[in-house]
Amino acid sequence: MKGAPDGIDEELRHHLEARAARLESEGWSPDEARAEARRRFGDPRSVEAAVRREERIGRWTMRWKQWLDGVRSDVRVGTRQWFRTPGVGVLALLTLALGIGATTAIFSLVDGILLRPLPFHEPDRLVALWADWTERGGPEREWWGYANLHDIRTEVASLQEVGVYSGWRPTLLERGDPIQLAGAAVTAGMLREVLRVTPVRGRAFLDEEDVPGGPAVVVVSHAFWTETLGGQPGVVGQTINLDGSPWEIVGVLPRGFSPPLPFPAEVFSPLQLDAAERQDMRGNASFRALARMAPGVSVASTQEELTALATRLEEQYPEHNTSIGFRAVGLRDDLVASTRSGLTLVLAAVGLILLLACVNVANLLLARNSTREASFALREALGSGRRRIVRLLLVETGLLAAAGGILGVGLGVVGTRALVALAPRGTPRIESVSTDGRVLAVAVAVTGVAALLVGLLPALKMKTSDLRRSLVGGGRGASSSGAKLRLRAGLVVLQVGMAVALLGTAGILARSFSELRSVDLGFRPGGVMTFFVGLQGDGYAAPESRMAFYDELIPRLQALPGVEAAGGVNSLPLAGFDGDITFQAEDAPIPPPGQRRAAWIRRVTPDYMETLGLQVVAGRGIEAGDQRGGLPVAVINQTAADTHFPDEDPLGQRVALGDPEDPLLLQVVGVVADIRNFGVRDDFRSAVYIGNRQYPSGSLFLALRAADGVDPNSLVPGLRGAVAELDPTLAVSNVQALEDMVAEALGPDRFLAVLLGGFAALALILAVVGLYGVVSYSVGARVRELGVRIALGADAGTIRTRVILASMLPVSVGVVLGLALAWVGSRFTETLLYRVSPVDPVSLSWTVLVLLVTACAAAAIPATRAARVDPMTVLREE
């Protein structure tokens, strides 16, 4: 009896029989011999199973080796194939690389800014604390008076430590020109317990240093130590001259450590508040705070505790705390809040680009494969399995994707650098954007997904289409062209859809940006140069000495060649500084504490309004005669006039500033037009201008208007000279043309519009290339039919029109799809737009028009070719 075909059964049986025979020959009875043979052998079933397992492993190993060999040969064949059709190859490669590169670059931006944890110890425990003034018509994120922060620090158990800081701008007076430094005065716990940073040299501040009249000590950044101080090792214990007095360096922060403050701080000093300052600042807003939550505490429960405390303090100090909320915001969210929606939009856009690129390449591959159908059919007829053909196609796609991935990652690295360089100034966390392992892993994943998207469709197509028919069909692949055309038309629908969505969104953003650019700022930034001089040191302690300095400086500035006007202000428009004061008409009833109105206030020198081009609409501006001892005057803006003097002429009336029980009363002498003070898109708020000669400020920003035809940048050496002549120890800083400040304020909007515009252009090109390919293919497939038609007397013009019209069908469906996509996306763009609807019909109409015209043009080229088909050539080919 024969066993299984592999003979294992037989082999084992042979053993048992041979053993039994041997035993019988030794004198065992047949039955005993069989039993003994079985005993010595062990369980035949488990032996057989073990043998079969060995055999199975053997078969698998063999198959795996064969498969590997097959893939290896496919790689060789596939590579050759790509070199045989270099045009398609290069086009597909570039398309994929662009898609992958753009995705990599944008993802690295998103990762660095939005996703990566902050570079601090247990960063999830850090929160920013804000006073919420929204109920009082103020900002959602307002600075603090110290007293509230003190109460938060002592009473909120969820917060392990609260660090308080305020800006500090000392002037470094060492060798060479005075340098304006950016710094912060911080409570002792800020570096030590909130940020938990360990200085690389020296130490952080001690509690006993953060007391009124404490020592003049500073902790400096690593960059400040190495670049400004020269990086000598013995830096701790040395003193530097800040504002004319010696400060001892007690610590150097680690390299690259950048505190999460809204400005790049180089030097830190202890805050050293005295008792009066600690208690008397519930209403004022001069401080910001960061805090570290206790381990295991969530932002939500911290917020609950803060809200409870805010309610308690509101009852305790109604005159200061009425309607003021306390907010805790996760530090990362707080830092990146402004960029989130824009970045999300860009990420979505680049995702569409990637998808579009993949569809395009899939389309290219379909076209390429259809010309190879005859050769595939031949292979199949010769016994090569369909699986192997599909495998060859997949390998070819894999090669393409791998090459595209490598090139794409390269492009991505370059693109990331370009994005970082082009990113608007002040983009949060831009320094943490880099292409590292995380980004590369995502790029590899993106490449894999792209390879799947690109390769799957042509491969599946190959499985379902009947290859043999294409052999019979004369090797032209014409017989199955109907189904294939439908598939490719479907891809065109997708492409056009995505292109319309991107173009439409980009168009709307561009319109919004142009609206922003054409906003009447209320001042004329062209030709104005600005700078800052910080008056610090003992010589400028008295207000009179500061006033005298500006009285000297401004005429000198005005006398500079090329200068038309010069003036000073305590804070320039768009510089991002608030500075509100309680404000009302003198004879208006005093509202309860929570309902008092505020106005932003600026101290200006006489020629400031003229220099910036503010329009005086009634009365006069601040003049040279408005000085100490004279009539206290104010100029208010149009909004203040409308709000506080709705039915009367404000001129000659008096306004009350500050505490309404004990106000500063000023006579209104003029009304100026509103200006965009806080941002280009901000609404107007009440404002009051007072004379710096009447109420002198600490330090002023200065503005110079250049005469017609004079480049404002050419004024810089002159203004530096004028300051140095008066006092060589003063640092000139923040030298910037006002126009640049306006451009900077629009930076994020411009960046977004440019990026989206670029992506939209790319999308349009990809869609048009795809459409062109499909129409060309359909003309090629129909060439015989067209030839017959022409031979039968069809008019060339009619044929061309018909071909174009036929191609417009998928385009129209795509347009509808795209409009739907744009509508879906509009909810993400809404917050980014200015005076433009997220489904702006004008932009969308233009988009559709541009797309249809381009699509017609793309279709017209192959259509013209179709009309020129020579019937004789075609018929002869039959």
Next chain:
Amino acid sequence: MTETNLTLLKGTVDILILACLGQATAQHGYGIAEWIEEITGGTLLLEEGTLYPALHRLQRKGLLESSWGTSENNRRARYYRLTQKGQAERAEAVQHWDRYAQAVSSALAPGRGRS
């Protein structure tokens, strides 16, 4: 030599198979079992069935090849022989085993030296 039957160490079956096939040109599984029995005087306790998975594994690794032939009692049997790779492996395994066995026995009986 003692009368005790020795349980086989792991991997020993492979070496015994290689050694046996190194002696004969070709042998079937039962023949290998008999050879082991004779050569060791029955001291090794071999469950004969365990030879077969080992034979097939060695064949998969390319150390053995097999073909069907007729055995002494006129039955079809699968005959195994060493391949070239198998010859080399046998030489190496024997050498390796010798060194290993020497090392172990001298460790166990340091005073008596080689047994």
